[in-house]
Amino acid sequence: MAAEIDGFFRDDLREKILTSKLLVVGAGGIGCEVLKNLVMCGFKNIEIIDLDTIDVSNLNRQFLFHKEHVGKSKAMVARETALKFNPNVEIKAYHDSIFNTDYGVSFFQRFTMVLNALDNRAARNHVNRMCLNAKIPLIESGTAGYNGQVELIERGVTQCYECTPKAAQKTFPGCTIRNTPSEPVHCIVWAKHLFNQLFGEDNADEDVSPDTADPEAAGDAGKDAMEVDSNEKGNIERVSTKQWAQNCDYMPEKLFNKFFSDDINYLLSMSNLWKTRTPPKPMRYGEHDVISEVEDVSSTTGVMRDQKIWTVGECQKVFAESISNLKEQASKLKEDDHLVWDKDDKDAMDFVAACANIRSMIFSIPQKSRFDIKSMAGNIIPAIATTNAITSGFVVLHAFKVLEKKFEQCQSVYIRSQVNARNQIFVPEKIITPPNPNCYVCAAKPELILKVDTDVITVREFRDDILIKEMNMVNPDVMIDGKGIIVISSEEGETECNEEKLLKEMQIVDGCILKAEDFFQNYELTITIVHKKAEREDAKFEIIADKNILKTAESVEELKKQKTAEAASQSQEPGPSGLNGSSSNGGESSKNVAYESDEDDLVLVEETPASAEKRKHIDEDESPSCKRVKIDESEKPATLNDEDDDLICIDDD
Numbered sequence: 001m002a003a004e005i006d007g008f009f010r011d012d013l014r015e016k017i018l019t020s021k022l023l024v025v026g027a028g029g030i031g032c033e034v035l036k037n038l039v040m041c042g043f044k045n046i047e048i049i050d051l052d053t054i055d056v057s058n059l060n061r062q063f064l065f066h067k068e069h070v071g072k073s074k075a076m077v078a079r080e081t082a083l084k085f086n087p088n089v090e091i092k093a094y095h096d097s098i099f100n101t102d103y104g105v106s107f108f109q110r111f112t113m114v115l116n117a118l119d120n121r122a123a124r125n126h127v128n129r130m131c132l133n134a135k136i137p138l139i140e141s142g143t144a145g146y147n148g149q150v151e152l153i154e155r156g157v158t159q160c161y162e163c164t165p166k167a168a169q170k171t172f173p174g175c176t177i178r179n180t181p182s183e184p185v186h187c188i189v190w191a192k193h194l195f196n197q198l199f200g201e202d203n204a205d206e207d208v209s210p211d212t213a214d215p216e217a218a219g220d221a222g223k224d225a226m227e228v229d230s231n232e233k234g235n236i237e238r239v240s241t242k243q244w245a246q247n248c249d250y251m252p253e254k255l256f257n258k259f260f261s262d263d264i265n266y267l268l269s270m271s272n273l274w275k276t277r278t279p280p281k282p283m284r285y286g287e288h289d290v291i292s293e294v295e296d297v298s299s300t301t302g303v304m305r306d307q308k309i310w311t312v313g314e315c316q317k318v319f320a321e322s323i324s325n326l327k328e329q330a331s332k333l334k335e336d337d338h339l340v341w342d343k344d345d346k347d348a349m350d351f352v353a354a355c356a357n358i359r360s361m362i363f364s365i366p367q368k369s370r371f372d373i374k375s376m377a378g379n380i381i382p383a384i385a386t387t388n389a390i391t392s393g394f395v396v397l398h399a400f401k402v403l404e405k406k407f408e409q410c411q412s413v414y415i416r417s418q419v420n421a422r423n424q425i426f427v428p429e430k431i432i433t434p435p436n437p438n439c440y441v442c443a444a445k446p447e448l449i450l451k452v453d454t455d456v457i458t459v460r461e462f463r464d465d466i467l468i469k470e471m472n473m474v475n476p477d478v479m480i481d482g483k484g485i486i487v488i489s490s491e492e493g494e495t496e497c498n499e500e501k502l503l504k505e506m507q508i509v510d511g512c513i514l515k516a517e518d519f520f521q522n523y524e525l526t527i528t529i530v531h532k533k534a535e536r537e538d539a540k541f542e543i544i545a546d547k548n549i550l551k552t553a554e555s556v557e558e559l560k561k562q563k564t565a566e567a568a569s570q571s572q573e574p575g576p577s578g579l580n581g582s583s584s585n586g587g588e589s590s591k592n593v594a595y596e597s598d599e600d601d602l603v604l605v606e607e608t609p610a611s612a613e614k615r616k617h618i619d620e621d622e623s624p625s626c627k628r629v630k631i632d633e634s635e636k637p638a639t640l641n642d643e644d645d646d647l648i649c650i651d652d653d
């Protein structure tokens, strides 16, 4: 292998290649290529981890895997195949998630460097934190279609993965999804939720029924419908949707009429919602076409079936067929097990395409082809083998520079689909981007401001949706600073009694300061709470990472207080002298600011187009957060352009 050939590498680099120990996280599109490159270069000691097994759809670009490997561990098979290229390498493979607590800081410290080859933001964030803690370099990479990116993360030298806020994934309020969809994507998200309600894991945040708590439907809204509903359906609403569907043996007609007629009639009775919107039109099963007479959509060719817009009858037919197939699939599972929605499962995809289109028809929203729905529902950007290969090449070139400690040469590199104005297709960053001093992960004392509706968020939502999903902690402990009140404990059951309490009931109110810790990640974060009433379409929380913004807001508040004091002193008796100072009651109260009337002064740290360009990683974690539903709408398949393959221009700046 290269390092064994005399003169192939400079002696000092060769020595480092032969003696270093690398960890590759992920054995998918990039991971396979990176592993192949490493063994071919002569690295002798490599460990690789991946939680997944090989799927047929991986075979077109993950060349360490072949047909006979389908269903086997990616990490294990990648190891076996790579050893065939170079048997003189020590490769240890783990079929596991990097989140497993076995892989703590001391595990990471065993490596010279870590190479990420992941596909989701949560895992990237986690490895970022572990490497920062272990003080070892991390090479981060990602591809999206023809675009790719490689960057070095070295504590104190470069920015970390979390220094730049990522473009927020588009989120939709639950009431838009449940009551007032207005775009195809709202119906697609609803249909995916319906799949989970009927066949998947029960998730309270994915309710598909009309949302009677919708603030916009206030008043008598839904009352009539509620009465009709309870009279007509008896105790139907008291059992879970899945239980109810099982009780009616998943009869397509019953299911259809409940979701597309009864529930829509219910929504119609929430009359406030339709004052300025087109009211939905309920639809009953078989109402528009005689289903048995509809041409069998499954018998048309795949391309036609996927690309045409289905008629009402076709949608209903696919609805019925997919339900009976999914019912069959579910019946083969063990008790308590459930189906998992997968864009590549024909029945699961058919079900979502049919339901999304039926709901679109009802709400007068344009319909979409199954192909378009698949791309939106699965957030698909085609994975291109050549982009993965080029990106992986840069990963290993970066690894050489890191081994030689030439960090100054490790600028991020962007692999583009088209040449830029300087005729480059591989575009290096001009400088090494230094750490963001306000980063709430790699700053010396990480802190942030959390604007949150403390009247509606429970401790459980705070932990699961904010600390875990948004702030990427794994197992947080939280206490109120200065009061010693433990709000959340990582010890199982210790703070269970707090979980359903609202934040305000735990004395977590405006100005409160929390200390959040994650022992596994060795991470401590100070959170200043700012209460913010969430309106109907608002997110229930916002994270503000730059403490200077708080300072600005404080000074605005202080200015206001000064003005009030001045006014008071002019009109009445002399005002309290402490008002123009930062605080008259000690440190904590200095942050106890009220923002209600100052919303405009608080600027959310948002990604600039330039930094968005830098963050082209594909993130697949689409779990809902803050009771809002996330979907990355921009993730439509890129137009494939064969000519692009010829555009290779090596930058020699």
Ligand SMILES: Nc1ncnc2c1ncn2[C@@H]1O[C@H](COP(=O)(O)OP(=O)(O)OP(=O)(O)O)[C@@H](O)[C@H]1O
Binding pocket: 025, 026, 027, 028, 029, 030, 031, 049, 050, 051, 052, 057, 058, 074, 096, 097, 098, 099, 117, 118, 119, 120, 123, 383
């Ligand atoms: N927490 C994790 N621990 C270990 N491996 C992970 C973790 N999260 C993701 N991975 C792995 O990272 C790899 C990323 O590879 P890639 O982007 O090619 O995805 P893929 O699942 O192989 O392909 P696709 O999503 O396009 O079907 C996957 O093999 C995935 O299993």
Ligand SMILES: [Zn+2]
Binding pocket: 159, 160, 161, 162, 163, 164, 435, 436, 439, 440, 441, 442, 443
């Ligand atoms: Zn950082």
